[in-house]
Structure formats: C-alpha cells, structure tokens
Amino acid sequence: MxxxxxxxxxxxxxxxxxxxxxxxxxxxxxxxxxxxxxxxxxxxxxxxxxxxxxxxxxxxxxxxxxxxxxxxxxxxxxxxxxxxxxxxxxxxxxxxxxxxxxxxxxxxxxxxxxxxxxxxxxxxxxxxxxxxxxxxxxxxxxxxxxxxxxxxxxxxxxxxxxxxxxxxxxxxxxxxxxxxxxxxxxxxxxxSTLRYAQIFASMAQLLRQERRLVYRSLIGGCAFASMSILFSTIAMLLTAPPFSLPDVWVGILTLVGVFGALSTQWIGKWADRGHNLVLTWMGCGILAISWGLLYLGGQSLMSYALGYAVINLGLAMVHSCNQNVIFKLNPNARSRINSIYMTLYFIGGAGGSALGVYAWHHGGWPAACLTGFGLVCGASLMALMDQLGQKQPATTH
Missing domain, CATH: 1.20.1250.20 (MFS general substrate transporter like domains)
Structure with missing residues (x-):
C-alpha cells in the first residue's frame, strides 16, 4: 500500500x-x-x-x-x-x-x-x-x-x-x-514492473506457492456453483404449477437476496478482527440450511423465498471471507490473485448452472436440491483442507 x-x-x-x-x-x-x-x-x-x-x-x-x-x-x-x-x-x-x-x-x-x-x-x-x-x-x-x-x-x-x-x-x-x-x-x-507475458508465469507460480489461494478459490467455486443451480432452475420451477408465476414476479422474488448482499460490509469487519475461520464455517452451514428450505420451496413459495435469501447470505459470507484471506497473501500481486480466484469462481458458477439443468431433467427439483447440497459439502471439504493446512508449518517462498 x-x-x-x-x-x-x-x-x-x-x-x-x-x-x-x-x-x-x-x-x-x-x-x-x-x-x-x-x-x-x-x-x-x-x-x-x-x-x-x-x-x-x-x-x-x-x-x-x-x-x-x-x-x-x-x-x-x-x-x-x-x-x-x-x-x-x-x-x-x-x-x-x-x-x-x-x-x-x-x-x-x-x-x-x-x-x-x-x-x-x-x-x-x-x-x-x-x-x-x-x-x-x-x-x-x-x-x-x-x-x-x-x-x-x-x-x-x-x-x-x-x-x-x-x-x-x-x-x-x-x-x-x-x-x-x-x-x-x-x-x-x-x-509491478512485470511485463504482460510474465504475468501468466507469475500466476502459475502463485498457484504453486499459495495453497490458501487454491483452497479458497475452490471453496468459492463450489459455493457459487451451489448458488448457480438456482439461476438455471428458478424460471422452470416458479413459472410451472403449483406456482405459475409470470416472469416479472420471478424477477421481483430474487430481490430478497439483497439482504444477504448488504451483509458483506459487516462480514468483512468481523473478518478483519480475525474471525475468518468461524465465519467461513458459518457460511457453509447457512448454505447447507438454505437447501433444506429450498427443497421445501418446491411446494411453498414462502419457503423458497426464505431459502433464496438465506443462500445469498451464506454465499456472501463465504465469498467475503475468501477475499479477506487471499488479498493478504501477496500485496504486490492482488490483481493476479483476484484474477485466479474470480476465474475459478465463475467456472464454478458455469458448472453449477449446467449441473442444475442436468439434475432438473433427470430428477426434477429434489435432484437439483441434492446437487446443490452436494456442492456445499464440496466447499466444506475445501474449507477443512484450508484449516488443516494452516496448522502445518508454513513453507518458505
């Protein structure tokens, strides 16, 4: 700085x-x-x-x-x-x-x-x-x-x-x-004084050296993949019976996620105080709970809206903690670090959308919910590996 x-x-x-x-x-x-x-x-x-x-x-x-x-x-x-x-x-x-x-x-x-x-x-x-x-x-x-x-x-x-x-x-x-x-x-x-061609070599080096960047990127990718299942299935679920909502109301319903989005400043403040680990596990737990609510949302619009709000809160919590960790890894490479993290984050999102469509066509809403919960388990596994990695002696770069 x-x-x-x-x-x-x-x-x-x-x-x-x-x-x-x-x-x-x-x-x-x-x-x-x-x-x-x-x-x-x-x-x-x-x-x-x-x-x-x-x-x-x-x-x-x-x-x-x-x-x-x-x-x-x-x-x-x-x-x-x-x-x-x-x-x-x-x-x-x-x-x-x-x-x-x-x-x-x-x-x-x-x-x-x-x-x-x-x-x-x-x-x-x-x-x-x-x-x-x-x-x-x-x-x-x-x-x-x-x-x-x-x-x-x-x-x-x-x-x-x-x-x-x-x-x-x-x-x-x-x-x-x-x-x-x-x-x-x-x-x-x-x-930095790096040339453009050297950027990508340094990004590969960052991936090799910074295990926390890899783990946190995978946590984010799995969490966003879980959320992205909703992007590809929300219209199919809510515009069909028993809800049969018009498109405009489907869009309005997604606004309940704003409450989760507005929480990121508060989450970041607590992360600054050293509570990253607790907040990460809380975020994963909230994501898991959200899929229970969303499953019930297959028959209850109120439950779906609550689940949609909760999953946004969980994702915001995990994502904010991830960024708090990765931006402290190498102050001179923050754009490259963010590039790696966000690229894997959006790859996860694209994969989650595709998995959501596949699950929907092969098992309906219950299969989509099970897939979303499975991706949360993947994020939790990566969080555990990140936590265990912190207990090991740090390597010298």
Whole structure:
C-alpha cells in the first residue's frame, strides 16, 4: 500500500466505487429476463437468443483471465475508467442493435470490459489501512452483489414499460458518467514492473506457492456453483404449477437476496478482527440450511423465498471471507490473485448452472436440491483442507 493513501474515510469515493462495481457486474445479466422480447424483436429462434447469456459469461471469464491481471502492471486510476468506457461502448452497441449478431458483438465487448469491477476491488485493498481491508472490500462487494440482483429486475421492468433496449441505453450513460467521476478521484498506487507475458508465469507460480489461494478459490467455486443451480432452475420451477408465476414476479422474488448482499460490509469487519475461520464455517452451514428450505420451496413459495435469501447470505459470507484471506497473501500481486480466484469462481458458477439443468431433467427439483447440497459439502471439504493446512508449518517462498 502507498503509505500516503487511505481512502477508507472518503465516503463519496467509496460509494462511487461500490456503484461502479454493481453497474459493471450487473451489465452481464441484463439479457437474462429479456430473451423472449429479443426473440420477438429479431424474429429468430429462442435457442439462438439464449446464446447471448453464454456469450456474456464466456467473455467475462476471458476478461477475468486476460485483462484483470493487467491491473498489477498499469496505472489503475487510468485503467479502470478506460475499461468502463469500453463497457459503455459494448452497452451502446447492444442498445443500437438491429440484429442478433450485433447484440452478440455488444455483449462480448461488454463482458470483456465490465471486469473493471474486479480491478477496482484489488485497488481498494492497496488504498486503505490493512485493518480496514475486509470492511472496505465488503462495502464494494455489497454494491457488486446488489447490482447483480437489481439488474434482472430493472431490465425486465424497463422492458415492460418501454423496450428491451432501454436498460442498455441507461446503463451506457451511467457507465460513462461514473468513468469520468472515478478518473478524477481514484488514487495512484504502486504497480509491478512485470511485463504482460510474465504475468501468466507469475500466476502459475502463485498457484504453486499459495495453497490458501487454491483452497479458497475452490471453496468459492463450489459455493457459487451451489448458488448457480438456482439461476438455471428458478424460471422452470416458479413459472410451472403449483406456482405459475409470470416472469416479472420471478424477477421481483430474487430481490430478497439483497439482504444477504448488504451483509458483506459487516462480514468483512468481523473478518478483519480475525474471525475468518468461524465465519467461513458459518457460511457453509447457512448454505447447507438454505437447501433444506429450498427443497421445501418446491411446494411453498414462502419457503423458497426464505431459502433464496438465506443462500445469498451464506454465499456472501463465504465469498467475503475468501477475499479477506487471499488479498493478504501477496500485496504486490492482488490483481493476479483476484484474477485466479474470480476465474475459478465463475467456472464454478458455469458448472453449477449446467449441473442444475442436468439434475432438473433427470430428477426434477429434489435432484437439483441434492446437487446443490452436494456442492456445499464440496466447499466444506475445501474449507477443512484450508484449516488443516494452516496448522502445518508454513513453507518458505
């Protein structure tokens, strides 16, 4: 950390950064509730439109792997607004699309450059006092998670009121405004002297040297995979009997997850005080309990809503603890560390979505719930290995 920089008391800047995280992360989820409207607009097969969701996920993953590590070797205060400008360009292309191909191009550009949020988070760890790291990262994560939860609801609402492309117009304008504001206020921090080609060799070295990074990445990947089962099954469950909810109400129901997302600052504060281990196990326990509630939610909408809120709390707890651990491993490689962690995190998410669809088609909702619980057990196993690894003598790098 630059000893002359501490932004933990600059509430205006922290709010701007949290909003930017939410806007960047949410930009990849707009298309999910709009598939039917886009299909009607372009008169193409719904399966083709559904590929838009895949393009958003894949391009974001590529951005995590190939763009986020650059945050360690370039001036972050200029790099972040530049990425946000690129995301705004992608969103503008989506807004102006007159064909599905054009929408795909805009989606891919948006996905690649919306990883600005994952450069902002390592930046803030370098610009606050070490004892404030978890609390400050938690505040930014609240913005990011709330942005994801609100994105689908707002996209569906604006589509119902006007047109499916309105959310892209609004988002592009907000992205540009935030980029300008952040460019003026983001602090300067030290960067590495590595070259781009050397980044990936150093990332491989980090994986070999930092066992906690591997374990914590796998904990996060399994936990997010468990949550992602809901992403691929929620519409299939809630739009069919006995619920038969319209799409707009499915989107509104997901807002109960906001309470879990808002807890990340509190979780980060307790993690800063040395309670990471307890909070990690609490998070895994909450995830396990959530699947019991969600199983009952197959017949009870109240139980499903409660389970959805609880699983968001559990995931936020595990994710916040993971970040509190990994950002303390190597202060000079935080963007690379975050790239590794988030890449494995989203690989887990993609795998969880696929497993959810497979389980649904082969055993219905009970099979999907059992799969989700199994993934929580996987996260718990990795947490146990991480805990046991801490009891062994540390190796010298």
């Amino acid at each position: 630059n000893p002359n920089v501490d932004i933990s008391q600059n509430k205006t800047l922290l709010w701007l950064m949290a909003i930017a995280c939410g806007l960047c992360a949410g930009a990849n989820y707009y298309c999910q509730p709009l598939i039917a409207s886009i299909q009607q607009s372009f008169q193409v097969a719904q399966s083709q439109v559904a590929l838009t969701v895949t393009f958003a996920q894949v391009s974001y993953a590529l951005g995590l792997l190939f763009i986020v590590p650059l945050g360690d070797i370039v001036n972050k205060s200029k790099f972040i607004p530049l990425l946000m400008f690129g995301a705004a360009v992608g969103l503008s292309i989506c807004a102006l699309s007159n064909s599905l191909t054009m929408l795909w191009i805009g989606t891919i550009i948006t996905g690649l450059f919306s990883v600005a949020a994952q450069v902002l988070i390592p930046l803030v760890t370098l610009a606050v006092r070490p004892e404030k790291t978890g609390e400050t990262v938690g505040f930014l994560m609240s913005g990011l998670l709330v942005g994801i939860l609100l994105s689908t609801s707002l996209a569906g609402l604006l589509s119902n009121l006007w047109h499916w492309n309105v959310i892209y117009v609004v988002s592009a304008v907000l992205m540009l405004v935030l980029a300008v504001l952040l460019k003026r206020q983001l602090p300067m921090v030290n960067t």
